[in-house]
Amino acid sequence: MTTYLKYASLALAVGLFGCSEQPTPSADEASTDKLSTSTLETVNIDKVRSHIKTLASDEFLGRGPLTEGETLTINYLADEYKKLGLTGSFNGNFLQPVTMAKLTPDQNMTLKVGELSFNAGSDFTARTQQINPEINIAGSDVVFVGYGINAPEYNWDDFADIDVKDKTVIVLVNDPGFATQDDTLFTGNAMTYYGRWTYKYEEGARQGAKAVFIVHETAPAAYPWGVVESSNTGSKYTLIDQDNNASDIPVMGWIDEQAANEIFAQAGFDYQTEKANALKADFKPLDLKVKAELTLKSDISQAQSHNVVATLKGSETPDEYIVIGAHWDHFGTKQTEEGLKIYNGAVDNASGTAATIEIARILSEMHKKKPFKRSIIFANFTAEETGLIGSEQFATGEIAPTKQMVALLNIDGMNVLDGVDYILQYGKGMSEMEDYLAEAAQSQGRHVKMDPRPQNGLFFRSDHFSLAKQGVPSLLFMSLGDTDPDYIAHKYHKEADDYSPQWSMGGVKQDIELIVDIAAKLANNGDWPKWKAESDFKARRLQDR
Known part of the structure; x- marks a missing residue:
C-alpha cells in the first residue's frame, strides 16, 4: 500500500510544477521551448476519434476490469503502442499485472450503539480493506473526535486529548474551512486532503481505532446518501500488501445524519451543537459513554487486472522519466429488468486513453527526428474508478522508482466539444508546474482558469494522487462539465456517456498540443520541478532528491 500522508492539506493542488532556474538554452534547446507552434498541425483528430469510438463501443463492454472488456481494451492499447515502435515498460512487456482483492461486505449486519440498532444500507455502511473474512467489534467505546484531523501546520489536532486505540470513532466529513467558508481556516471552501473521506480512515488507522464512521451530510460530502450506499454496499477492490492490509482501519464506515442525531441524543448531547464546537482548534473529543457492536463479514477473492505501459527511451538520461497517463477502465455492464446496460465511458475516460495514444504517436515522431x-x-491504469488501484500499483516503483519520475501528466476526461480560451488548473500556488501550464497555455492564446468546484476535492479522485503521495508532482487534465453543463447531470458515470460523431473535438486538439508542449520540454531541459508549499509531498520529494 502507498505511504500515508501526514501533512496532506496542500494536496488540494494538482501538484503542478514549473521551472526552476535554468542556464541559457542552446539554439537546439530553445527550439523545443516553442513546440505548440511546430506541433499545431500534427494532431490527427481522425485517429483520436477512431480510438474513442472503438474503446467506447458496446463491443468493449464498458471496459470493466476483470471482464472480457478488459481483455479487449488492454490488447487494443498494447497493439497501438507496439505499432508506434515503443517498448513495453514491464520487463519488456506492455502489460503490468495488478493483483487485486475483491471484497464484498455481507449486508446482513446490524450496527448497535448503546440501546440503538441501525440497518445496513439505509442507516449505515461498513466495509474493510483488510484481508479478513470476519471482523468483530464488541464493547468498543464510541467517541466523537470532530473532523478527525491531525494537521500540525494548521495547529490542529482533534486527537490531542484522547487515546482512541480499539475504539469506534465518529467523525465529520470535509474540513472546518468548508464548514465556515472562512478562507483563513484551512483553505476555506476548497477541500484539503484532511477533508477527504480517505484521510479520515487513514488517520483513524494511525491512531489505532477499531472503526471510523463518517457522518454523511450532502453539502460537505458533495453527494447524497444514495451515492454512499451504492458505493459501499457492493464489491470493492484493493491491492494487497505483505501483511494482508493489516495496517488499514478494520472497519471503514458511514452513518447518515439522522443516525448521528439519535446516537448523540442517547448520550445526552445535541449533534448540531457538538458539530459547531468541532469548528474550534481547541475542540475536545467527546466520549459518548456508549459501546458499539458490529460483525462485518466479507466475501474475499483475488484476481489479476493489468495496467498498459509503454516506454520511449531517452538518449542521455534514460533513467529519468516523464509519465503521461490516463485510466482505461469504466464501469462495465449491469443487468437490469430492462436488459443489459453498458457503461461505455466515452468521455470518462475513453477520451483520455485515446489522447494518450495520440500523444505517444506525436512524441515518438518527434523523437525520431531529435531524440x-x-x-x-x-501508462494506462486499471481500476481508477474503484479506488486508483492501477496507479497505486504503478507507484510502488515496480517499473521505475518514483524518485526517478520527474512528473506525471494525467488525463481524466477531455473537452470533446469546441476549443476554449482557457485551461483548467486544479489548485493554486502549490508547485512550480503551474508556470509550465501557464506558459504552454499562453503560447496557444489561452489563459489559466482555476477549478470552478474546489470544494469537490477532485485532486484526490484521480490517478495522479497515487504518484503525488510518493512525491511525484502531477498535473491533472480534466474537462467533464465545464463545457457541457448537461454532462455531470445526465452522463457522468451513467449509461449516457457515449461517443457522438457530432463532437467537434476542438478541445481535445488543444489539450493534446499543450500536453505535448509540456512533456517535450521536461524531456529535454533537465528540470526537476519542485513543490512549493510545505507538505508530505514536498518532504518525500526532498528525501528522494
Whole structure:
C-alpha cells in the first residue's frame, strides 16, 4: 500500500510544477521551448476519434476490469503502442499485472450503539480493506473526535486529548474551512486532503481505532446518501500488501445524519451543537459513554487486472522519466429488468486513453527526428474508478522508482466539444508546474482558469494522487462539465456517456498540443520541478532528491 500522508492539506493542488532556474538554452534547446507552434498541425483528430469510438463501443463492454472488456481494451492499447515502435515498460512487456482483492461486505449486519440498532444500507455502511473474512467489534467505546484531523501546520489536532486505540470513532466529513467558508481556516471552501473521506480512515488507522464512521451530510460530502450506499454496499477492490492490509482501519464506515442525531441524543448531547464546537482548534473529543457492536463479514477473492505501459527511451538520461497517463477502465455492464446496460465511458475516460495514444504517436515522431534526453512512459491504469488501484500499483516503483519520475501528466476526461480560451488548473500556488501550464497555455492564446468546484476535492479522485503521495508532482487534465453543463447531470458515470460523431473535438486538439508542449520540454531541459508549499509531498520529494 502507498505511504500515508501526514501533512496532506496542500494536496488540494494538482501538484503542478514549473521551472526552476535554468542556464541559457542552446539554439537546439530553445527550439523545443516553442513546440505548440511546430506541433499545431500534427494532431490527427481522425485517429483520436477512431480510438474513442472503438474503446467506447458496446463491443468493449464498458471496459470493466476483470471482464472480457478488459481483455479487449488492454490488447487494443498494447497493439497501438507496439505499432508506434515503443517498448513495453514491464520487463519488456506492455502489460503490468495488478493483483487485486475483491471484497464484498455481507449486508446482513446490524450496527448497535448503546440501546440503538441501525440497518445496513439505509442507516449505515461498513466495509474493510483488510484481508479478513470476519471482523468483530464488541464493547468498543464510541467517541466523537470532530473532523478527525491531525494537521500540525494548521495547529490542529482533534486527537490531542484522547487515546482512541480499539475504539469506534465518529467523525465529520470535509474540513472546518468548508464548514465556515472562512478562507483563513484551512483553505476555506476548497477541500484539503484532511477533508477527504480517505484521510479520515487513514488517520483513524494511525491512531489505532477499531472503526471510523463518517457522518454523511450532502453539502460537505458533495453527494447524497444514495451515492454512499451504492458505493459501499457492493464489491470493492484493493491491492494487497505483505501483511494482508493489516495496517488499514478494520472497519471503514458511514452513518447518515439522522443516525448521528439519535446516537448523540442517547448520550445526552445535541449533534448540531457538538458539530459547531468541532469548528474550534481547541475542540475536545467527546466520549459518548456508549459501546458499539458490529460483525462485518466479507466475501474475499483475488484476481489479476493489468495496467498498459509503454516506454520511449531517452538518449542521455534514460533513467529519468516523464509519465503521461490516463485510466482505461469504466464501469462495465449491469443487468437490469430492462436488459443489459453498458457503461461505455466515452468521455470518462475513453477520451483520455485515446489522447494518450495520440500523444505517444506525436512524441515518438518527434523523437525520431531529435531524440529526447529523458525517457517518457505512457501508462494506462486499471481500476481508477474503484479506488486508483492501477496507479497505486504503478507507484510502488515496480517499473521505475518514483524518485526517478520527474512528473506525471494525467488525463481524466477531455473537452470533446469546441476549443476554449482557457485551461483548467486544479489548485493554486502549490508547485512550480503551474508556470509550465501557464506558459504552454499562453503560447496557444489561452489563459489559466482555476477549478470552478474546489470544494469537490477532485485532486484526490484521480490517478495522479497515487504518484503525488510518493512525491511525484502531477498535473491533472480534466474537462467533464465545464463545457457541457448537461454532462455531470445526465452522463457522468451513467449509461449516457457515449461517443457522438457530432463532437467537434476542438478541445481535445488543444489539450493534446499543450500536453505535448509540456512533456517535450521536461524531456529535454533537465528540470526537476519542485513543490512549493510545505507538505508530505514536498518532504518525500526532498528525501528522494
